[in-house]
Amino acid sequence: MGPALIHRSDQENSVFIIAVVLAAAAAAPEHKTSHHVAPTYKPAPYHTAPAYKPTPAPYHPAPSYKSAPYHPAPAYKPIPYKEEPKPFAYDYAVNDQYTGTNFAKKEESDGHNTQGYYSVALPDGRVQHVKYVADHYGGYNAEVTYEGEAQYPEYHPAPAYKATTPAYKPAHKPTYSHPAPAYKAAAY
Numbered sequence: 196m197g198p199a200l201i202h203r204s205d206q207e208n209s210v211f212i213i214a215v216v217l218a219a220a221a222a223a224p225e226h227k228t229s230h231h232v233a234p235t236y237k238p239a240p241y242h243t244a245p246a247y248k249p250t251p252a253p254y255h256p257a258p259s260y261k262s263a264p265y266h267p268a269p270a271y272k273p274i275p276y277k278e279e280p281k282p283f284a285y286d287y288a289v290n291d292q293y294t295g296t297n298f299a300k301k302e303e304s305d306g307h308n309t310q311g312y313y314s315v316a317l318p319d320g321r322v323q324h325v326k327y328v329a330d331h332y333g334g335y336n337a338e339v340t341y342e343g344e345a346q347y348p349e350y351h352p353a354p355a356y357k358a359t360t361p362a363y364k365p366a367h368k369p370t371y372s373h374p375a376p377a378y379k380a381a382a383y
Contacts, residue, residue, distance in 0.1 A: 280306020297322065307331070319345040 281304075288299035295316065302311030308330045315323050320343055327337040 282306045317341075317345075319347065321345055 284303035286299070286301035290297045290299075297316040298314060300311065300313040302309065304310075308328065310326075310328045312324070312326050314325070317323055322342040324340045324342065325337050327335060329335045
């Protein structure tokens, strides 16, 4: 069973509250209504600030030996890189009469000197041929030649859109018949 509930009557509650108020009043400090004397204030005693002397610098005697310079050895050994010459040779060509695509290239190298040739069809109808030589001393040197005459035909654009008559016919023609408005003259 749980704790029993205690029910008090209103009169018991009133007596209890009065007892609590009287106990609190008895515990409060007593105030006298007599004459109060104003307190007197005295200034705090004056003391001069103490004179401080700066702390002397710390003593560091000169070393009796000369330290060696610090040069740590590298943590790795660099591997010298020297690229060996790599000779190569290749060529390719495309000639498509339908689309007009025509180009070719051929190049070869002994690892030090590179020489080659390429050709390409230009939009103006000519073919450009380039022979070249490239090396580490002379750089890139090219001889460019052209085959054919440049042609610039006059441009006549065709209309992109032609207006046509509609292909449909209406099923019937609607008729609009409305009676004419009739107005009555105002009687004055």
